Amino acid sequence: MVEPVRDPDPAVVAANLARIRDEVGPDVEILVAGKYVPAEGLGALAEAGVTLIGENRLQDLEAKRERWGDTFTWDFIGALQSRKVDDLIGQVRLIHSVASDSALRRLERFSDTGAEVLIQVDVAGEASKSGFSAGELSDVLDRCPVRVGGLMTMPPAVADPEASRPHFARLRELAEAHGLARLSMGTSQDYRVAAEEGATIIRLGSALFASRE
Numbered sequence: 001m002v003e004p005v006r007d008p009d010p011a012v013v014a015a016n017l018a019r020i021r022d023e024v025g026p027d028v029e030i031l032v033a034g035k036y037v038p039a040e041g042l043g044a045l046a047e048a049g050v051t052l053i054g055e056n057r058l059q060d061l062e063a064k065r066e067r068w069g070d071t072f073t074w075d076f077i078g079a080l081q082s083r084k085v086d087d088l089i090g091q092v093r094l095i096h097s098v099a100s101d102s103a104l105r106r107l108e109r110f111s112d113t114g115a116e117v118l119i120q121v122d123v124a125g126e127a128s129k130s131g132f133s134a135g136e137l138s139d140v141l142d143r144c145p146v147r148v149g150g151l152m153t154m155p156p157a158v159a160d161p162e163a164s165r166p167h168f169a170r171l172r173e174l175a176e177a178h179g180l181a182r183l184s185m186g187t188s189q190d191y192r193v194a195a196e197e198g199a200t201i202i203r204l205g206s207a208l209f210a211s212r213e
């Protein structure tokens with residue numbers, strides 16, 4: 001986890017964004033993980049050309065949306081907790097992180113809302129990670145009360161981004177097998193590999209704020 005960035009430098013973010021855009025090509029959405037930046041700092045991100053923010057916590061999402069509204073598209077990338085779903089639905093374009101049976105149950109009342117979610121799959125098969133196993137996916141897709149637009153994964157932290165490649169390839173195969181269009185995969189450590197393996201959304205934090213001197 002990097003330090004919070006109170007006051008991001010728009011020039012640094014814009015330069016990083018341009019380089020990353022160049023690396024991943026025009027078709028991959030670049031989502032910026034908002035957890036590093038307080039509400040006041042988001043103006044610098046807008047200035048740098050960021051358009052899509054993902055928040056992990058409902059209270060951060062609400063505070064930032066209140067301040068910045070339609071300046072950004074908002075997604076949710078955190079754990080779906082009870083009660084919060086009510087407030088979340090309608091505020092975000094996409095929930096990336098439906099990772100448990102309890103999350104599926106919490107979505108039950110929202111089948112008529114047009115809400116769209118991604119199912120989080122633990123393709124690395126790590127007991128400690130959140131997400132459904134690949135083997136559970138068909139059943140989860142049958143049971144999910146709201147529209148499933150695609151899949152998301154969060155592979156283990158690795159020193160070598162190539163270590164994530166098989167997990168991303170597996171997620172793409174699963175999405176293709178089920179006719180799902182969106183693939184949210186790749187973070188600062190491995191977004192290039194994720195893009196090569198077909199990511200449609202990469203989720204970046206640290207890579208965007210680091211200055212390269």
Ligand SMILES: *Cc1c(COP(=O)(O)O)cnc(C)c1O
Pocket residue numbers: 033035056077078154187188189203204205206207
């Ligand atoms: C913070 C976060 C990211 C981005 O992480 P970085 O390593 O800083 O790029 C991506 N996905 C989720 C779910 C996150 O919480």
